[in-house]
Amino acid sequence: MAQDDSIFIGASRKPDDSYQRPEELLLKYGNRHGLVTGATGTGKTVTLQILAEGFSNAGVPVFCADIKGDLSGIAMMGEAKDFLTARAQAIKLDPYEFQEFPVIFWDLFGEQGHPIRATVSEMGPLLLSRLMNLTDAQEGVLNIAFRIADEEGLLLLDMKDLQSLLANIADRAEEIGARYGNVTRPSVGAIQRSLLVLEQQGGNHFFGEPALKIADIMRTTRDGRGAINVLAADKLMMNPRLYATFLLWLLSELFEVLPEIGDPDKPKLVFFFDEAHLLFDEAPKIVVDRVEQVVRLIRSKGVGVYFVTQNPLDVPETVLAQLGNRVQHALRAYTPREQKAVKTAADTFRPNPDFDCAKAITQLATGEALVSTLEAKGVPSMVQRTLIRPPASRLGPITPEERRKLINESPVAGQYDETVDRESAFEMLQKKALDAQKAQQEAQQANTGGGGGWTIPGFGNDAPPASGGRNTGNAPRPRTSNRQTVTEAALKSVVRSVGSSVGRALVRGILGSLKKGF
Numbered sequence: 001m002a003q004d005d006s007i008f009i010g011a012s013r014k015p016d017d018s019y020q021r022p023e024e025l026l027l028k029y030g031n032r033h034g035l036v037t038g039a040t041g042t043g044k045t046v047t048l049q050i051l052a053e054g055f056s057n058a059g060v061p062v063f064c065a066d067i068k069g070d071l072s073g074i075a076m077m078g079e080a081k082d083f084l085t086a087r088a089q090a091i092k093l094d095p096y097e098f099q100e101f102p103v104i105f106w107d108l109f110g111e112q113g114h115p116i117r118a119t120v121s122e123m124g125p126l127l128l129s130r131l132m133n134l135t136d137a138q139e140g141v142l143n144i145a146f147r148i149a150d151e152e153g154l155l156l157l158d159m160k161d162l163q164s165l166l167a168n169i170a171d172r173a174e175e176i177g178a179r180y181g182n183v184t185r186p187s188v189g190a191i192q193r194s195l196l197v198l199e200q201q202g203g204n205h206f207f208g209e210p211a212l213k214i215a216d217i218m219r220t221t222r223d224g225r226g227a228i229n230v231l232a233a234d235k236l237m238m239n240p241r242l243y244a245t246f247l248l249w250l251l252s253e254l255f256e257v258l259p260e261i262g263d264p265d266k267p268k269l270v271f272f273f274d275e276a277h278l279l280f281d282e283a284p285k286i287v288v289d290r291v292e293q294v295v296r297l298i299r300s301k302g303v304g305v306y307f308v309t310q311n312p313l314d315v316p317e318t319v320l321a322q323l324g325n326r327v328q329h330a331l332r333a334y335t336p337r338e339q340k341a342v343k344t345a346a347d348t349f350r351p352n353p354d355f356d357c358a359k360a361i362t363q364l365a366t367g368e369a370l371v372s373t374l375e376a377k378g379v380p381s382m383v384q385r386t387l388i389r390p391p392a393s394r395l396g397p398i399t400p401e402e403r404r405k406l407i408n409e410s411p412v413a414g415q416y417d418e419t420v421d422r423e424s425a426f427e428m429l430q431k432k433a434l435d436a437q438k439a440q441q442e443a444q445q446a447n448t449g450g451g452g453g454w455t456i457p458g459f460g461n462d463a464p465p466a467s468g469g470r471n472t473g474n475a476p477r478p479r480t481s482n483r484q485t486v487t488e489a490a491l492k493s494v495v496r497s498v499g500s501s502v503g504r505a506l507v508r509g510i511l512g513s514l515k516k517g518f
Contacts, residue, residue: 005265007054009047009327009371011091012384015354019092023386025051025325027058027266029374031299033322034306035315037345038329043367045070047327048272048308049391052228055270056101061218061226064272065233065247073394074228075103075406084390087367091387099392102221103228104410105403108246109205112232113407114416116246117208120156121149123249130287131203131245132194141187144180145169154425158208159199161425166192168429201239206246209420214257216412218269227411237275244279248287251294251305258301268302276307277314292318312345313337320348324374327388330364349383360385 006024014020025034036051038044049071052062066072078084078098088096105113120128125146129139145165149156156162169176170188177183195203219227236243251271258268273279280288295305299322307315307323311331315323326348333342346358349372360370364385371386398406407413 004058007051007058008093008389009050009054009373010369010386010388012371012386019090020384022091023371023373023384025054025373026375027060028263029324029378030055030060030270031263031267031302031304032324032374032378033295033299033304034325034327035312035320035323036306036308036327036329037310037312037331038364038369039310039332041366042329042364043369043388044308044329046367046391046395047329047369047388048274048306049074049393049395050389051306052270052272053099053101053392055267056226056228058266059220059224059226060267061220061229061269062272063217063229063231063250063269065231065236065243065274067233067237067274069232069234069397071230072103072105072232072398072403073396074101074230074391075105076100076394076398076402078391078393078395081395084395087387087390091389093389096390097392101228101393102225103230103406104217104219104412105230105232105407107232108236108242109202110417111235112403113230114410114412115205115419116212116231117206117210117416117419118246118249118253119209119211120158120162120207121146122211122253123207123245126286126290127245127249127252130248130283131241132191132198133241134191134194137184138187138190138194140181141169141183142191144176144183147180148176149425154428155423157424158421158426159195159204163192163195164426164429166195198242201242202235203242206242209422210416212250212416214253216415219411233274240275240278240281243275244281244283247273248279248291248294251298252290254303255294255298255301258298258303260300261302262300264302267304270304270306272306272308274308276309277311280314280316288316288318292316292322295319295322311338311341312348313341324378324380326370326372328361328364328370329368330366331361333362350380352383355385357383 005028006026007030009023009025012020012023036044036047045068048064052064052071052074055062064071077100080098085096088094106116107113108116123131125139125142129142134142145162146156148154148169149165154161154165156165166188169183170185173183173185173188198204217227217229221227233243236246254269254271261268279291283291298305306325307319309315312320312328328345328349331338331342331345333339342358342361345361349357349370351357357370364370367388369386369388370383372380372383375381
């Protein structure tokens with residue numbers, strides 16, 4: 001149905017509910033970003049699925065999160081069902097062909113896909129602070145830690161590297177504080193505790209090597225289709241802060257790695273951010289500003305970002321203004337906040353005189369949406385009430401056996417499965433600590449005379465006679481000495497300190513008996 005330069009979304013309806021025209025997303029404006037919103041159960045996941053299918057068939061790689069596991073079906077051939085066939089007929093999708101798509105499964109925990117890792121250095125202090133919810137003072141200490149790592153050539157790859165560096169900084173707090181400002185042990189301790197919590201939540205699976213290569217999520221097949229990268233996020237959602245920070249990191253990496261290409265004929269990559277509200281919930285302004293900056297500038301890198309969430313109010317207005325392609329599923333409007341969300345959604349569309357947009361949003365059926373995409377010269381189309389097309393791939397999740405087979409046959413199989421632990425800050429600081437300890441021991445031995453080969457006559461550390469004390473062979477015979485021993489000298493000193501003649505005589509008698517013993 002769709003042209004080579006567009007993705008078929010569905011068919012709009014006239015006021016009498018009859019077929020009007022196909023609704024399409026032009027590939028040349030696919031990097032102008034988008035928004036898919038709607039209440040639970042209204043069809044957002046299917047919309048995400050058919051958009052991913054369309055981009056893949058156009059040769060555009062896709063990265064998306066699978067929150068409930070439903071999206072995994074995109075890897076398998078679709079099956080004819082009555083309600084799917086009826087929808088295809090209603091929107092004049094003829095022929096309605098089924099298809100399987102090239103999918104690479106990923107999982108931060110390495111259970112339902114290939115592990116995804118990033119190094120601590122790549123994450124950076126800003127995103128790490130967001131991940132651990134640090135205070136301004138603690139974030140300042142973390143920035144100092146990264147600065148010290150750069151200056152001293154310490155690689156920060158995994159969590160133990162950062163933990164070792166923080167412990168080292170705490171020991172050198174006075175020295176470092178004189179250069180960069182106050183570094184307190186309580187602040188370092190708070191960061192260490194936050195790292196421990198992050199580790200218990202699975203963060204240790206994410207930080208390390210081999211780190212994800214951006215090129216591996218931008219693959220295309222030999223027949224020209226774009227790979228669909230599906231991130232298993234059901235377990236990841238138990239730690240929403242890690243989920244949001246990871247996706248923001250991935251966006252930032254794309255922004256920094258990809259070259260400027262302006263507006264291409266089709267995107268280089270399309271990124272779907274499901275449950276997008278998690279990115280902005282309780283996020284400090286600096287993080288929101290970072291998201292806005294990345295979304296605004298990454299367009300010229302050929303990357304399209306599509307936010308998928310329940311409520312348009314979940315996305316800040318500064319970011320919302322950047323989203324040109326919109327699909328609005330049904331919203332409920334029982335509470336004042338829900339009514340405000342409906343009005344906000346309606347106000348973002350170019351009005352259609354045939355119907356009341358705000359009223360229509362509350363009356364949309366499952367699989368039906370209000371659609372507005374960018375037309376010629378990047379102008380938003382008039383909003384249309386649209387029946388969303390049925391997917392060509394399977395509707396619903398795949399089995400664990402099917403997933404395992406696809407993982408084993410993946411083009412990146414074996415590249416990320418085993419963790420690599422090369423020498424980094426942990427090992428380097430450990431070696432420095434051992435060297436310092438050894439140097440200190442040697443200095444102590446030198447100061448106390450240890451290790452110099454000196455002995456004290458008369459106290460058992462003279463060279464022992466050979467063969468049990470006998471003089472055998474050429475072994476030297478121990479010779480007597482007229483020099484007084486240390487014991488004699490000590491006792492004579494006592495004698496000198498005794499005042500009375502009787503006392504001196506008594507001590508001399510004791511001294512005489514001791515000399516006989518030697």
